[in-house]
Amino acid sequence: RVRPLTCTETRRGDKQIVHSLGDGAVHVSAARHDATFGFSAVFDAGASQEAVFEGSGMRQLVELAIDGFSCTVFAFGQTGSGKTYTLMGPLAQSETHPASPALLGLMQRSFTCLLEHSRSRSSDLLLSASYLEIYNEQVRDLLSPGPPCALPLRWSKTRGFYVENQLRVEFESLEAVVSLLLQGSQRRRTSAHALNRHSSRSHALLTIHIRSRAVSAHPASGEGWGAQGSAWGCKHPTVGSACPSKQGTLCFVDLAGSERVKETGSSRELSVEANSINRSLLALGHCISLLAKPRGKRTHIPYRDSKLTRLLAHSLGGSGITLMVACISPSSRCLSETLSTLNYASHARRVTTRP
Ligand code: ADP
Ligand code: MG
Numbered sequence: 001r002v003r004p005l006t007c008t009e010t011r012r013g014d015k016q017i018v019h020s021l022g023d024g025a026v027h028v029s030a031a032r033h034d035a036t037f038g039f040s041a042v043f044d045a046g047a048s049q050e051a052v053f054e055g056s057g058m059r060q061l062v063e064l065a066i067d068g069f070s071c072t073v074f075a076f077g078q079t080g081s082g083k084t085y086t087l088m089g090p091l092a093q094s095e096t097h098p099a100s101p102a103l104l105g106l107m108q109r110s111f112t113c114l115l116e117h118s119r120s121r122s123s124d125l126l127l128s129a130s131y132l133e134i135y136n137e138q139v140r141d142l143l144s145p146g147p148p149c150a151l152p153l154r155w156s157k158t159r160g161f162y163v164e165n166q167l168r169v170e171f172e173s174l175e176a177v178v179s180l181l182l183q184g185s186q187r188r189r190t191s192a193h194a195l196n197r198h199s200s201r202s203h204a205l206l207t208i209h210i211r212s213r214a215v216s217a218h219p220a221s222g223e224g225w226g227a228q229g230s231a232w233g234c235k236h237p238t239v240g241s242a243c244p245s246k247q248g249t250l251c252f253v254d255l256a257g258s259e260r261v262k263e264t265g266s267s268r269e270l271s272v273e274a275n276s277i278n279r280s281l282l283a284l285g286h287c288i289s290l291l292a293k294p295r296g297k298r299t300h301i302p303y304r305d306s307k308l309t310r311l312l313a314h315s316l317g318g319s320g321i322t323l324m325v326a327c328i329s330p331s332s333r334c335l336s337e338t339l340s341t342l343n344y345a346s347h348a349r350r351v352t353t354r355p
Helices: 007-011 049-055 058-066 083-088 106-120 174-187 227-235 268-291 307-317 332-349
Strands: 018-022 025-030 033-038 070-076 123-135 138-141 153-156 160-163 169-171 190-193 196-200 203-214 246-254 321-326
Touching: 025 332, 033 332, 049 058, 049 106, 058 070, 058 106, 058 203, 058 246, 058 321, 070 083, 070 307, 070 332, 083 106, 083 246, 106 123, 106 174, 106 203, 106 246, 123 174, 123 307, 138 307, 153 307, 160 307, 169 174, 174 203, 246 307, 268 307, 268 332, 321 332
Parallel strands: 070 246, 070 321
Antiparallel strands: 018 025, 025 033, 123 138, 123 169, 123 203, 153 160, 190 196, 203 246
């Protein structure tokens, strides 16, 4: 997704060097670089939030999550390239000043789609959310009350990598889940620097857990539901257990942006943050380029190199279904970051998982 030039960029006369050619092709033209890249879809500056939701496959991803798949959507790219905007819309929103509905991002649109399904289909969904950030290589819970504390990241044979003691909050309405999103986002570590006034200094992962079961027409005696199932039994006393349950997840990942320290005018504390952001993005890039090799030629994938790659191991190379949104600025000043994002995205495109 190519964002529009910002006012600052226009004022200082930056040239627009990125153009969509249609049919998933995007062209970068600068003095010594002239390159075309191909993707499943390209959205240029004029694309609305709705067009991105409908054209990126996000709706299908929500439906697959309801069907029990583990789905992930990533936004990545340089700081200020529009990652948070794409996922959540403009940041000025709060509960008292909600953003215009037309500007809502992939997350709110997915929640709406999910809750519509939950109401309309003959299946019932039990929904809960967890929200984590990775800040300076620490995993922190954005939903638990009190100051954020670090949670341990563990591995087990059955679950893979998982975060211990993370809070899961159940919700039944759009308002409830949007309010969880806002609460968590406000606790997220951000700081102002030259490139972006509300720059995210952490990677954030919001996961929606979806437990679904088709409602059977013939009530049967209930069994096979765990601790959570009994709560369901109360809500739907006539529903039997003939249909198996499905458990899917829908995870939204807002990566902190890559950046060069000198460009952002970072202080010492900020440069520690920038180094851990850059290190984890490097680890992510490394895993992706190894995963992009043909299966026979693959070596060990170093997921353990960072917390980010551990948490995303399943989405990247496991049995998940993943949508990656590469965000870029059209400005001539961002040329090298733009080329690097597009190269990274081209690698990512070659990765296959086994859903
Ligand atoms: P990032 O999360 O990648 O650091 P942001 O999403 O915060 O970047 O975007 C940086 C700025 O650009 C914000 O002011 C945002 O509102 C604006 N912006 C980003 N993408 C778009 C877009 N597609 N249309 C309009 N404004 C955008
Ligand atoms: Mg951001």
